[in-house]
Amino acid sequence: MSTQGRTRVALDTSALMMPVELDVRLFDELERLLGGARRTPEEASGDQPRTEGYEAITPQAVLEELRRLSEKGGREGTAANVGRDLATERCLVVDTEASYADDALVELAREGNVDYVVTNDRPLRDRVLEANVPVIALRGRNKLAITQP
Template sequence: MTTVVLDTNALMMPVECGVRVFEELDRVVVGAEPVTPAAVVDELERLSESNGAEGTAASVGLDLAGRCRVVETTASYADDAVVELAETGADGGQRHVVTNDRPLATRLRERGVRVIGLRGENTLAVTEP
């Protein structure tokens, strides 16, 4: 199994981009085990309290986070927690992160992490570091 870390905006993609994240993840990474840092869950909880589209997307993301193994990290900021998990490999195997956040994707690729991001309207693709 390959551990794949999902960040906040990855879990909000179904509402914001119309992406069926877990179906796409199964398509691009065979045997993916989705994980997310506790800091991402905390961020989704905060965002879900707001009104409007962002609050709705965060609420859906929070529900989807229930399909992931939630992992504690030393970082409290969500992006730093994602990087920490990606750098440790979460399981010692291949490192993948699902994100549509360009600055975070750049940080990850600089560290040798495969980034899975939005390609086209509603599909995901892997970018090698």
């Protein structure tokens, strides 16, 4: 659920790879959809003054999946490297009980710890919607849209 009026948005592996794989300006699109600016991890942790906007979070399991994918090389490896950099620089990384990335995101959704999940993974999207949490996904060439449960 949102914390103190700020929207919490969980990003999965496919979302963090969108900038390279699909030429999506991920954080610009999230700002367009959700309004306001993204909160930095420092603002989220209380190390800097709080601002309005959304808080981008990602489970540790997603970082692990991105690390494994980055070792493959090629375009997918490059996209995973960029995604991992985005996650560590622009997201609050959280621990979950689940070690598998999709399960970690569903856990966050079911426990009410996020307001939205960003993914292009259809099976994950369906699981998140079943948990009654809206999903943000690619619609069209490079725009994101919200699907309500």
